[in-house]
Amino acid sequence: MAGALPFATLDTLAPKGKRILVRVDLNVPMKDGQVSDQTRIERIVPTIRELAEKGGRVILLSHFDRPKGKVVPDMSLKPIATALATALGRPVSFAHDCIGDEAEAATRTLRDGEVLLLENTRFQPGEEKNDPNLAAALARLGDVYVNDAFSAAHRAHASTAGVAEHLPSFGGRLMEAELAALYAALENPERPVGAIVGGAKISTKLELLENMLAKVNMLAIGGAMANTFLAAQGVNVGKSLKEEEMLDTARKIIAEAKARGCDLVLPVDVVVTEEFMAGAPTRTVPVSEIPDGWMALDVGPQSVQMLNAKLAGLKTLVWNGPLGVFELPPFDEGTNAVAQEAARLTKAGALKTVAGGGDTVAALRHAGVLHDMTYVSTAGGAFLEWLEGKILPGLTAISTTLEKTLPV
Numbered sequence: 001m002a003g004a005l006p007f008a009t010l011d012t013l014a015p016k017g018k019r020i021l022v023r024v025d026l027n028v029p030m031k032d033g034q035v036s037d038q039t040r041i042e043r044i045v046p047t048i049r050e051l052a053e054k055g056g057r058v059i060l061l062s063h064f065d066r067p068k069g070k071v072v073p074d075m076s077l078k079p080i081a082t083a084l085a086t087a088l089g090r091p092v093s094f095a096h097d098c099i100g101d102e103a104e105a106a107t108r109t110l111r112d113g114e115v116l117l118l119e120n121t122r123f124q125p126g127e128e129k130n131d132p133n134l135a136a137a138l139a140r141l142g143d144v145y146v147n148d149a150f151s152a153a154h155r156a157h158a159s160t161a162g163v164a165e166h167l168p169s170f171g172g173r174l175m176e177a178e179l180a181a182l183y184a185a186l187e188n189p190e191r192p193v194g195a196i197v198g199g200a201k202i203s204t205k206l207e208l209l210e211n212m213l214a215k216v217n218m219l220a221i222g223g224a225m226a227n228t229f230l231a232a233q234g235v236n237v238g239k240s241l242k243e244e245e246m247l248d249t250a251r252k253i254i255a256e257a258k259a260r261g262c263d264l265v266l267p268v269d270v271v272v273t274e275e276f277m278a279g280a281p282t283r284t285v286p287v288s289e290i291p292d293g294w295m296a297l298d299v300g301p302q303s304v305q306m307l308n309a310k311l312a313g314l315k316t317l318v319w320n321g322p323l324g325v326f327e328l329p330p331f332d333e334g335t336n337a338v339a340q341e342a343a344r345l346t347k348a349g350a351l352k353t354v355a356g357g358g359d360t361v362a363a364l365r366h367a368g369v370l371h372d373m374t375y376v377s378t379a380g381g382a383f384l385e386w387l388e389g390k391i392l393p394g395l396t397a398i399s400t401t402l403e404k405t406l407p408v
Contacts, residue, residue: 005179006226006399007171010047013144019107021142022047022172025149026062026117031346035083039378040151045087047148047172048115052090055112060084061098061121061150069125081117092117098124098159099137107141118130121159128157134163135262145398148172150179151379153394164397171398173363179395181375181387185354186215191316194263196307196338198223198321199359202246202253207388209253210322213262218310220265222323222334227296229254229266230287238272238290265310269300269323271331278328288334298324299334303305310352317342319355319373320387322363336367343372354384 024044029037051058065075078094085092091114095106098118110116118141121127126134135158139145145167147153152160153175185193195216199205202225212219221229224241231242232250257264270287272294273280284300285291295327299307303323311317319342326332345351355364356377364370377383382392 002182005171005176005183006015006395007169007175008398009171009176010050010146010173013100013146013170015051015054015144017112018056018112018143019059019141020051020144020146021059021061021167022051022146023061023149023152023163024048024172025151025236026060026077026084027064027151028080028083030037030079033079035080035084038087040085041080041084041087042376043174044148044172047146047174048088049090051146052088052113052115054271055333057107057110057112058115059107059110060092060115060117061115061163062149063122063127063139063157063159064120065122067122068170069122069127070299071196072121075122077117077120084117085115086089088115090115091360095119099134099141099199103141124158126158130162132158134158136166138163139166145169146172147394147398148174148215149394150175151382153379154382154385154390155252156393160394161397169398176393177375178377178379178383180350181354181377182383184329185316185318186353190352192217193316193318194218194220194310194314194317196220196222196320196323198225198323198335200224200241202228202243202249205321205384206249207390210256211254211387211389212318213256213260216262216318218263218265218314219257220307220310222267222299223321225321226267226299235287236290236292237287237296238292238294240272240290240295253278263310265307267296267299267303268306269302269333270296271298271300272296276325276328282330297328298331304334304337307338311338311342311345312353316352317354318387319339320357320384322359326363326366332363332366335363339364339367339369343367343369346374347372356380399404 020399024268067075081092081094195212227237227240227242273282322335324331326335346353353373
């Protein structure tokens with residue numbers, strides 16, 4: 001699969017003795033000064049470990065939170081260096097800046113196989129502006145650039161795009177895995193291919209829906225978005241969340257799906273309640289019988305049965321967004337049931353499943369199937385923009401054919 005990717009992989013890099021700038025994503029959840037979720041750290045370990053074990057001098061770049069170009073001590077990467085060292089099983093030194101004298105001195109004294117983490121790139125006001133002077137200053141710290149932060153590839157920042165203009169550039173193992181999974185799901189999928197798209201608003205996922213229509217054989221709509229589609233067809237959805245101003249758009253999507261021969265799947269029954277709260281009384285009703293004053297917060301069992309039957313006819317599934325308010329039982333049951341069936345088919349070798357987006361990762365974890373899908377992306381916004389068919393600047397930067405000479 002790597003050969004089809006639009007960038008050079010680590011297979012073509014000889015790291016020994018070279019200073020290797022590696023853009024990673026260490027924007028991890030923190031609680032009481034400790035990393036509370038290791039997922040993103042665990043996923044960058046293979047790239048860092050491979051480069052270090054092959055004698056590279058590994059220099060890590062990352063952002064953390066939104067300090068807006070100012071030094072905010074609570075947003076320092078220093079506490080994360082400890083968690084990273086534990087995950088790597090090797091020391092990780094830390095520099096209190098990502099450019100300037102201290103950073104340059106730290107990179108000069110780095111030895112083969114050692115790992116250095118530089119301070120939060122967003123402490124620099126030029127980072128999010130892709131300031132060419134900052135990009136050049138970062139590039140002076142390394143001989144080679146490796147981007148292993150697909151999750152930040154939708155940002156045209158100095159450390160994700162600008163620096164790649166100055167150095168020979170490669171994709172890391174996580175970048176490789178993300179792109180291989182996405183190519184397999186949407187660019188060259190085993191068909192039939194389907195998508196489940198959930199969430200609250202059509203307006204936030206309009207480009208995604210339009211791009212999906214051109215690529216998939218089946219598109220299932222869940223979450224509050226489904227209410228807008230149902231309302232667009234004349235269904236009374238009670239006081240369910242819907243976007244009144246998007247009804248015409250929903251009707252256009254329905255018509256386009258029909259014209260393309262794409263099977264657009266909407267709920268046939270829903271779980272409703274009068275109060276948005278845990279433990280509130282619920283009823284399961286056909287979508288045509290939602291009572292006034294009640295709201296739909298999950299798909300019903302007939303919808304689950306229908307969706308699971310659709311899954312059985314697919315070879316590839318892309319999933320973004322839950323089917324209901326999964327954070328609030330019992331409105332997690334629909335998402336759980338469909339996710340567990342997708343996981344069962346995946347483990348049986350009958351279905352390739354690629355999922356991503358913040359709520360999706362949380363929903364699959366809640367359903368107990370996070371590790372049973374073919375690939376689950378933690379990339380968030382970059383994953384969504386890829387599904388929307390957008391160009392990702394961080395990916396384009398390492399895919400260029402600029403004349404850059406690899407140091408001997």
